[in-house]
Amino acid sequence: MNARKQSQFEERARIIKAMAHPSRLFIVDELARGERCVCEITALVGADISTVSKHLSILKKAGIVADRKEGLMVYYRLKTPCIMQFFGCVESVQKANGGGRRAACCARGGR
Amino acid sequence: MNARKQSQFEERARIIKAMAHPSRLFIVDELARGERCVCEITALVGADISTVSKHLSILKKAGIVADRKEGLMVYYRLKTPCIMQFFGCVESVQKANGGGRRAACCARGGR
């Protein structure tokens, strides 16, 4: 694997890593419904606010969310709504692995 | 977050985690071109064979790849080719974040 490919895959992994946590997936899923302030997200996630803040900064650093300050509150939103396609990808894998119904994209005729 | 949602997101994170490593992304990308034996993948990745074998077992456990033994060799293949959509998702995020060209799915009119 040459250096160019190497760093290309590292960059991709960096973004995927940001999504590789249940709380962060939950946050992204919630933000898909609209802008939320940190306190709202914290209540929904049910963890310490400092923990949630760190999750948000990880998502932000990956370029997945963006924030906006208004008064005392900080509102987060999806910066790249296409990130929601991740859920579809994952579901396809789940369904393809005995998740009951077949995934549309992976369904096969035979066997 | 209730228990049902919790375990749903944990399950999703488990699959995404399996993709959250440069070498594993590279392996998936390579397998998209066809079946490969462990020795071929090892040569391409350029790591110890035991390391590659562990990466493969992680992908297998996540239901992303499947294997087949033939003589002494073990051949791996994509079990859920839809996993390739991940690359599209990630690229969209990259492009949306100053990656030069705009991502088709995230492109916006204004600003």
Added chain:
DNA sequence: GATCTATTTGGCTATATTGCCAAGCAGTTG
């Protein structure tokens, strides 16, 4: 400007991941 509120950051410990080496295992060949 003191105080309050919403959030971020630092520090820490617990846990998970990574990657190498060495050892084990399963087929193959002589």
Added chain:
DNA sequence: CAACTGCTTGGCAATATAGCCAAATAGATC
């Protein structure tokens, strides 16, 4: 069945991640 090949597993040390508490910061209100 001994020796070899291709791969997997166990063990370990280095590094990264997670989540809590406490302290710091930024803006609002009195």
